Amino acid sequence: MSNIKQNASEEAEFAKPLYTPIKRRSFFMYAGATAGATALLLSGCDDDNDNVVPNGTVSLGSGDVGVLNYAYALEQLEAAFYAQVKATPAADFSAVEKDYFSQVAAHEAIHRDFFKAAINRDAPGKIIPTLGAADLNFTSIDFTKRASVLATAKTFEDLGVAAYNGAGKYLKTPAYLVIAGQIVSVEARHAAYVRDLISNGSFADDSIIDPATGLDKAMEPVDVIAAAQPFIKVKLDASNVGK
Amino acid sequence: MDFLNLLARLADLDSTSAAPQPAAPRRAALGQLGQASTALLPGLLLSALGQPATAGTLDTRTRLDVLLLVRQLAALDNELHSRALGLVPGYPALPLTATEKAGIQVIQQQEVQRIALFSQLIVDGGATLPATPRYDFTGSKNGTQAALYPNIQTNPDAYLLVAQVIKDAAVRVYKSQVDFVRSDIYLTETLLRTHSAEARHAAHLRTLRRQRGVVVKSWVSPDDAAVPATSAAITRVYEGESSSIQTYNISDANGQLGALVSVPFDSTLPINVATPPLSPEAILRKVAEAFDEPAEAVVATNVAALFTY
Structure with a gap:
């Protein structure tokens, strides 16, 4: 009984507004003391083995590893989505569509596993946690309806393409840039195919290709993660990806 | 990179001793760029400097080379599709369905947009645009040799096959070209965004062919029916693509x-x-499908050469 009370009072202490200014002020005092201190702080974040910062947010990390983790997160999301589609196919899928999702499910699982292997070998200890079923939120998708599944597939594939297109400039290792290129064109082929399933001829329409330049979309990591976040329960922080 | 090394590389550039085949255009382009004191120049040098010191046998390209290449591929594609759609005098439209035409128009118009973009980047960099090539998509070089695709101007299946091969080749080659422009963030992203648009086009052309009964997936697959080996350049487009x-x-x-x-x-x-x-x-086999493979520029330029005279 007394223990519980004590805990409750401790929590109440932490909740007091007074604490926040003090902590923040001391943080700034240290962070602002020297540039070196800031660098130390940042490098400390980089070396976090599980990439989880105190409030439960998963940091994708920085530099090339950050980009790889970012791609790994997106590929995990796609792979989990297609695995679910494959496990519970919509009743109004045609045989061809069922076959499509079965093939794409394999591709995305392979991409996911590729990044897992690459990060574990190349940057041991820096990989983000696995995004399991409990970490994902597919409640907005009606897996029993073809239209809902196709619309989500289109969203994920277009988002994936835009993500790779926007992240390429952050990769410092040439080999990674080539690998990203090897994957993004397959994602773009998926996107084109699923778009044509929804509406034949929409594979590269003005909603995704800039009609002034003929260029596909590119998005910054933080914007991509913001778009993907409704499908992922754990909060992802992409603010240092590529930096 | 240390400064002496940098000077050595500059000297190499100047003498073009280490430059591969298109030495003369490169020298001319560098001259023009120097006169115009353009924004392209620093990056141009940087991308050359970025090459390994033993670059003699490697494919080395400046940003200008890359821009000229992608413009060449876009122009080739535009001409092929424009002729198929009946937009070029002397070339009646192919008997395509209305749906097929609509999709091909999307591809053709996006090629026109990118030709304009690449042309502007080249001209803004102080270089001049090459003369418009003469095309013969039968592969007969204007009747001077046996045609590879004699019915390409009348038969949609022959046309769609060639269209697919050119797109798949471009998708491969873009992957290797991005490395040569990495010093330039804008151009890197422009190439990446072109690359994925090209992959969308390639997938659609493959879908059109599948709808016409050809065994071909929207992505490159070991299960695709083999593309007839009309020439070594065509065969090379798919060499190594089944890599797992x-x-x-x-x-x-x-x-x-x-x-x-x-x-x-x-x-x-x-x-x-x-x-x-x-x-x-x-x-x-799924792994092979899940990754498109990179290829050097020559894979695409050899295909372009088949249809240019």
């Missing part, structure tokens, strides 16, 4: 390029998502 070995470089402690390792898809990875589980051989 994916490699990447480990970066060392300083972030430099390290050893090349392959991902053991064939032995250790849990990628068996099928029920019932796929055989190891079937998994590797």
